Amino acid sequence: MKLNDLRQFEQFSQLSDEQLIMLNASMKSKRCQKAGEIILPLGFQSDIEFFLLQGSISLTAEDGQKQIIKADSQEARLSIARLRPCLYEVRSESAAQLLVISGALLTNEVRASIEALNESNHFSKPAEHFHKCLKSALEQGKFTLPSLPSVALKVREVLEQDEPELEDLERILNKDPSMTAKLVAAANSSFYRRNTSCKTCAEAIMRLGLDTTSQLVMLFSLRQLFKAKHPWVKQRMTQTWSQSVSVAAIAQLLTLHHSHLSGDQALLLGLVHNLGELAILLFIDQETEVDPEEMEKILEELMPEAGAMLLNYWNFDPELTESVRQQNNWQADSSSDTATLADLVKVARLHSRIGTEDQYRFPRLDEVPAFRKLAVQGLTPEFSLILVEDAADQLAETRAMFGL
Template sequence: MTVRENLALSRLREFHPLNRLTDEQLVVLVSRAERRVHRPGQRILERGARDGMDFFLLKGAVELVAADGRQTTVNAATDKAATAIARLQPRMFDVTAVQPCEFLVIEQAVLNKLLQAAPLEHTDDHGSGDADADDGHRLLMEFYAELKSNQVSLPSLPDVAWKVRRLADREDSSADDIARALTADPAMSAKLVRSCNSALYRGFSDVRNVRDGVVRLGVKTTRQLVTVFAMREVFRSRHPELQKAMDRLWREARTVGALAYVLAESATRIEPEEALLAGLLHNIGAVPVLVHSEYHPALLASPSALEEAMAELQSDIGAAILENWHFPPAFVEAARHGDDWFYECAEERPQLVDLVIVARLHARISQGQSEGLPEFEQVPAYRRLGALELSASRSLKLLETARERLDELQRLLAGH
């Protein structure tokens, strides 16, 4: 049925990208949407379906089951429910109610039109800046519309990383199985062996083959490092100017990843390799923005408009990419909120998102980009890393002490 009840606009603004719509647009959206309820055990969405609808979870909890059997539970009013449930189509999950559920359901085509007509949030009143802002805004709206209708080409997880991650997730996989998958990619094999013989992982003797490398590192660390090394191939473009921007994104990702690794070692129980990977992935959502900008010559000619588009879009798109790659929720959270200095994770213990936020803060300071940054004590993620008893001076001293480790990580990621 069409929604008749009064649904608070503030509740709608808790969802992305509904928070970009005006009050008037939200009223229109509600008038065109349906309110649907489901009983526990009732199937809501089928994997593989294309229904052209977005389902926003208002109440209750659902379980998502992927093709490989991986399960996750999503509760209303949590970060996992901040976007439409299983929104990529064809649907990648079976979705079943585990509690009495209520959804706001809207046609993607209707939402796309509203997003395209949404007002520009930041305008520039100085001459040609208006044209730049218009181009940036147009790209923003097109991206949201195309992302919602799954027309944006999201990057694929490199093949060797996908194979190793799948093998590592299987209980019956051995070091020989993973080594065989790796030897099909000589460049990746060389990187893994080189990392085993680096200062970070060196043992009493040098590793000379991939299998011994997997044994030394362990399956879990191998899984993360292979993904780390594969990420470089995602930051590629055939357009020379865009490749320069990709290289800059990759350098930023390397810096944040290395800093997150050192912070994880010093302040948390999080595996350093997980922190490294989360840092590398924090800006991956900017990659499709750069690829898509090839079709917008005016935007390519305006670096400031392109930067604004990447800043506005990379969080939502990055989260969509990692969901598409079946990454754990902690990685998705880090991609979605890693650029929000004031985000506070609901979990009691420090999470990947905390490390990414604090690593980004340090990266900006180390690059002399302190203007506009909040004070350390104002950043919730910084306070949550309590085991370090961090202060601004102690924090910077810690990273200076770990300089050799940071340099080694950068050398590994740069392929030296």
């Protein structure tokens, strides 16, 4: 099989020519001569992956829901019905051809490729060029990173005192009615709600706690820092905010089933994980010409480094900053036996991409060490998906809280 034919599939696209040539000997072809032939029965257990080369197939779940996948479509970039035992009955919808390979063998090669790339810490040529331009602009004062809003700085100053006073915090926040309203809404959200509703700033602070109040004030303030004039940049910033809120809501939800992790910290890391994109977009907004397709690749590649740079500039916790820096290192495995917040947010990021057009650019849940650590504590792919589906109301609530 030609290497270019293989590179249409996401897992293979991450491999070198040498890896593809070595794997070629282990690949087999499965042909269906007509519609209705069973390719994978419901409950199939064997560690084999199928990739659709030609024709179309159907995936039918146990409850009867059916999905059609055609060759060369976005859905066909991924292997078919990967989870084991198989959650679907897979049949041909027409004459079809599929590529068959050992799942373990392919996963090992993908992991080796990603680890090699991470160890080299090498940017692509376009990203490297853009990175140099950004650093040069910062060093020459042609571009300045945004400073934290004054209300967030004042709240931080209060909390840095040996014995912070709730009254001081309340006095600062009451000068900003919009901020107070957002904090009250947060305190009354499903994650923090008690038997009674909060009505005042003081009640909200008491329920949320000083640290959480400080974090939320900072997060609510961030959006005003990133304003753009260029239409594409403005639209892309909105997408970035929306993505961060989705990741944050899912991460916070998952902590309910992993009590050793803080829901507040998960929310914070989820909301700042892609701040690097916003910093880069702010820089791009100064440019007169933008190539959206090229910038999408650069944004994803440079997001972790730019995010860590911004959080360092704002004197964020070094551990949180390092989590942001390592977020695209999907195969990273911390020394901790239990899942960390960084693991949780990686899993939340993957969840947030399920069903989207760019899902194929990200690894599967069961391919990353972060998910396997959560799985040790009882989080299966099926249960994980159910949790997120049940979180629609909480996600909508979090979106509203952050003005989306």
